[in-house]
Amino acid sequence: MQSNPKNRRSSYSHLWFVLPGLAFFLAVMIFPILFAFGLSMTDWSGLGNDVSFIGLANYTEILGYWPYYRAALHNAAIFVAILVFQHTVGLYIAVLLNEKPRFMEFYRTVLFLPVILSLVATGFVWTLMLSPNIGLINPALRSVGLDFLALQWLSNPTSALGVVIAVTAWNSLGWAIIIYLAGLQNVSEELRQAAAMDGANTRQIFWRVTFPQLSPAFTALSVLTFIGTFRTFDVVYVLTGPLGAPNFSTDVLGTLIYRTAFGSSSFSSAEIRFAFGVAMALLTMLVMAVICRLILKVLRAREIET
């Protein structure tokens, strides 16, 4: 009777131990989100006292707001491209590095460097390099006879998104490599030796034995890529400005929300709709959380238990 678990449960003293964490979580996560949600149900422009409660009107407006879908589509395109890139090129380079080549440390540093550099700084360098007027890339292409590639990369609506993707890929490759490398180093050497003894060639060893073991890395990387690409902002902002130039062909949710909440120039704030921007941000967060959950569910199911 004394050890009845119900008795034990009725004491809540253990809650004191989570209190600091809970308080912190409430303060920096829950409270701001609730506050933002409250704000998103108003028509506050961001400056002044003109606020009225409009319920979910902002949200229903988003549902029919074409720029939101356009931006989300661009995010999706970046996500798919980066995902493919990381799971091919990233994986391949990780496999090469895992062979412990000479100067391994050097390669690893060089490949990881973009990750730790500020995207704002590197993005700025990229705009300069890609500039058709002062950039280095076009002259370089011409000097090796690739004149047909020396284009106005960023001002062409069809290639600008490609440039954004390329810079993002360059920047995030380090993550893919590090995550895959960690995964590869967890695959026991003996397993590969066993496969070799069983008659498998290098390719068969990789695809049939090594790769399936990388599924946790695959999952982690896919989810990180999803989150990273759907909240991308700095690359686009620096490369193509607050309007996702040219003509919004690189506009992503990040720039759209920023522009809506804070405006796109210092000359006029007439177009600023802060509350609407907050509503877009919250809706995006919600949709991303749901999709994340789905991705995890699908990919986790494929993972192996050991």
Place this chain on the structure above:
Amino acid sequence: MASVTLQGLSKVYDGSAKPSLDHLDLEISDGEFLVLVGPSGCGKSTALKLIGGLEDPSGGDVYIGEQRVTDFESRDRDIAMVFQSYALYPHMSVFDNIAFPLQIAKVDKAEISKRVQAVAETLHLSAFLNQRPGRLSGGQRQRVAMGRAIIRQPSVFLMDEPLSNLDAKLRVKMRSEIAQIQRRLDVTTIYVTHDQVEAMTMGDRVAIMREGVLQQVATPDDLYRKPANTFVASFIGSPPMNLFRASLSGTGDKQITLGDQTLTIAPESIEAYPGISAHTGDVILGIRPEDIEDADLSPDTRAGDTITAEVAHLESLGADHMVHLALEAEQVHVGDQPQDQVETPLGPTSGGLCICRFSPRSKARSGDRVRARIATDNLHFFDPATGGALNQ
């Protein structure tokens, strides 16, 4: 089916100064079960990896049958290996694990299924074919690893301590199962272990290694009776052979003096160790515990085959009484390093560690002074400088 020949096989890993395998010469005949034993780190796994083509040798050659395979890829050597860790593919079912070598070889599906079923039957795995290895017990995993090795019907098996992860009971069971399977399939097998019981019970021949150097290859019997050096002598046998510094004297009838007691060496021992006939002075004397008995239980003791000493310590194992006699003589311990012979001078008080296997009928108790009878026809003699047997 094929023999395996190793010629001067050596391996120095990058960044290590000492060879992990030093000029190993070994011939394993077709269908033979050879056990490779030695202490941890002596190069057993290295030897297997070189044979299997998982590492490139720094020198020497590997032949399978008449074929020199030194430069062959693993997959071209027709060898199957059971790894120390089993190395089962965690993402595949037991069926796929066993079938993997056949799938790689593109054997047709029906045939694979038939052969996997048959192997699973032999190994009592039929009930687990659809499970992932993560769900299996140690013994079951071990059998899956065996299954994956035997399904291909290779010409050589390599097994790297396949039983080391199992508990003692299961190990005994699996020991005989493996031995049986090997007999039935009649595949040349090189089996690595550091467990001497496995070595002695399973192998047709046993190769003992130390620090990358082969010490002796012989049948279990020969190893036990004619150890090539103090290392083999102390490695084989449990408890190990007692080794003491002693002094030889006499020319025809030879005597050996151990501390202040003297034994007369029987002719059989001289026959087995002809090297001692011309030798006087320091030697290392080896006496197996089972060659020492309570003199009270032996009616016909003669002078010169008994010693007297105090019982320092007694362990009763039921069938045997392990008696530790405090002998006043310098005891020799053999370390892992060659030339590594540590001598411990012992006084009666510090507890002499000459281990004797007395019959349970012995009345000897701790603290008693007992007379022990030594089988002087089964003494072993080693060169005190090199540790080599004086059998030449």
Place this chain on the structure above:
Amino acid sequence: MKKRVFRSLVTAAGLAFCANQTLAETTLTMWHQHPEWKSAVEAILDKFEAAHPDIKIDLEEIAGTNYSARLNTALAAGEAPDLFGLPAGPETVAAAEAGYITDLTGKVDVANLRDAAREAIETNGQVWGVPILGAYSVGLYYHRDVFEENGLTPPSTQAEFLEMCTTLKDKGITPMVVPASDGIVPSFMYMMLTSSVMGADGFADLRAGKRKFTDPDMVDAARFLQEIGQNCLQPGALSTPYVEGKALAAMKRGAMMPGGSADYVGYKEINPNVDLGVVPFPAVGDNAPSTVTGLEYIFLVNSDAEDKDAAYTFLNWMLSEEAQQMVVDTITMTTHKDVTPSENRILDEFTSAAKVNDVRVFYELPETGNVWSVVQQNVAALFLGEMSPEDFAQAAQDAVKIAN
């Protein structure tokens, strides 16, 4: 022994602190959005601090596009500086209504402001902010040396401009540099083009709903803008960021560039040898070419500012002749009646350019506040041909809010 040393140290530190206190009793924090004016503004502030040793100004520059985000957030959080700039017009009114700023009526002396400027800062007789860093006109810069070498004179009409555009291109010279990535400069071009059609009176009509961007003569402005965008700009104009455009223009990588009076400082800094002239932007058809004029950010006093008197002192000093002379000589045009540039040819040229046909910038007026952003956002589509001049004009018209 040790104690004595410690005590004397404390005393010394205390004395130093007190001395400091008497020298600078008040520190006013101040934000503005022109990092490129840093040295010029600091020189003016040094003068002020020399005249008023008890007030120290702590200036922070925040680059244009980030400025409103930073400021709005800071205002909402109650962490805005004592003094900050906002565009005269709707933004200032909104800040006043929100209670963020102090009523300056009667506290600052606006008697010396030019009429247009005073009009722009007065709302219903109240003054909320003052133009201490002047005003700007936007027109067309051209490289005098380039024009001379090629025997050209600055264009004033559409036909002249387009012809010159062809001539220059044939010579391998980029006719005009326009950073179009953020749409700001093209938006100014549209203001100048439509202004050339409607003039200042027409702009008043437009705000009253009597004139429209979609009037056929006004659509021509959009059409001309499209022609310029498609034929006369440097490669990659649509993705050229503002800073790069400015650098290209300064480095003579194009013969002309639309720009404001305040931009000259920056050109000079990038290329000290630059030899520029200014004319009004070429007109649509045969109209008179036009400039547009606006106030630089006017400066407001935070209603939370601790020492408002110090702030008034500062603003009044900034409106004085002495300060405005420095503004006009080192930065941009002044709003002071009696101050003229000592030897600033560019500002003289701007002043005379603005004499022809000058219209206030659209965004300072509540009716056309939104036009600016709509034009800014649609101009890329216009340049790319994805939007017709008619649709472009329609979108601009739709953004006009006519007061009832």
